[in-house]
Amino acid sequence: GQNIDQPTEMTATEGAIVQINCTYQTSGFNGLFWYQQHAGEAPTFLSYNVLDGLEEKGRFSSFLSRSKGYSYLLLKELQMKDSASYLCAVRGLNQAGTALIFGKGTTLSVSS
Amino acid sequence: DAGVIQSPRHEVTEMGQEVTLRCKPISGHNSLFWYRQTMMRGLELLIYFNNNVPIDDSGMPEDRFSAKMPNASFSTLKIQPSEPRDSAVYFCASSYSALQSSGANVLTFGAGSRLTVL
Numbered sequence: 001g002q003n004i005d006q007p008t009e010m011t012a013t014e015g016a017i018v019q020i021n022c023t024y025q026t027s028g029f030n031g032l033f034w035y036q037q038h039a040g041e042a043p044t045f046l047s048y049n050v051l052d053g054l055e056e057k058g059r060f061s062s063f064l065s066r067s068k069g070y071s072y073l074l075l076k077e078l079q080m081k082d083s084a085s086y087l088c089a090v091r092g093l094n095q096a097g098t099a100l101i102f103g104k105g106t107t108l109s110v111s112s
Numbered sequence: 113d114a115g116v117i118q119s120p121r122h123e124v125t126e127m128g129q130e131v132t133l134r135c136k137p138i139s140g141h142n143s144l145f146w147y148r149q150t151m152m153r154g155l156e157l158l159i160y161f162n163n164n165v166p167i168d169d170s171g172m173p174e175d176r177f178s179a180k181m182p183n184a185s186f187s188t189l190k191i192q193p194s195e196p197r198d199s200a201v202y203f204c205a206s207s208y209s210a211l212q213s214s215g216a217n218v219l220t221f222g223a224g225s226r227l228t229v230l
Contacts, residue, residue, distance in 0.1 A: 031216070033216075033218075033219075041223070042203060042221035042222060042223050042224055043155070043203075043221050044221070045218045045219070045220070048216040048218070087154075087155065091217075099145065099157055099160050099167075099168060100145075100157070100219055101157060102147075102154060102155040102156075102157075103154065104153075104154035104155075105154060105155070
């Protein structure tokens with residue numbers, strides 16, 4: 001089976017840095033994804049890690065440690081529009097190798 | 113590209129009625145996924161197709177749920193009969209991938225269908 005854990009809620013202020021952690025236990029591993037979901041909208045892709053290390057994309061970075069079953073999403077220079085739910089997802093090994101299993105998401109509230 | 117198109121966006125129905133949700137994936141994508149999202153359970157994978165063939169339907173809650181993909185550009189998720197506990201947002205997503213693929217193969221989600229069963 002697969003289990004993905006992430007904090008339910010986090011709060012931060014504009015301009016700050018926030019780190020959202022994700023731990024996972026899966027029967028196989030073929031990549032870890034982060035998605036952003038604003039209230040009432042669809043999830044949208046943020047980042048992808050398949051090898052250990054840090055992937056940087058503008059204000060957002062994502063880190064992966066496969067041996068620890070651990071990832072984090074780092075958001076810098078927070079803006080009000082970053083208030084959203086952040087979903088950690090793992091792609092396991094299966095016949096087609098493409099399905100993502102999602103954590104329940106971390107709701108981030110950014111205040112001024 | 114118009115993205116993944118889902119219909120209806122909102123559906124309110126009474127317990128016992130049949131519900132059909134529709135999805136048009138992005139042209140050229142060969143994998144299609146149905147997810148259900150609730151506050152309690154988060155985003156759950158129901159079923160997915162690769163090249164129109166169902167690959168894994170282990171997430172389908174029970175026999176009341178069925179999904180079809182008659183061609184590469186259309187899929188349906190049907191609930192019959194519907195129950196109040198089926199109330200959720202149902203998302204369809206698509207991607208391009210090959211069997212045993214590597215690489216990102218990013219899933220693109222539709223806007224979702226919000227179902228309320230009274």
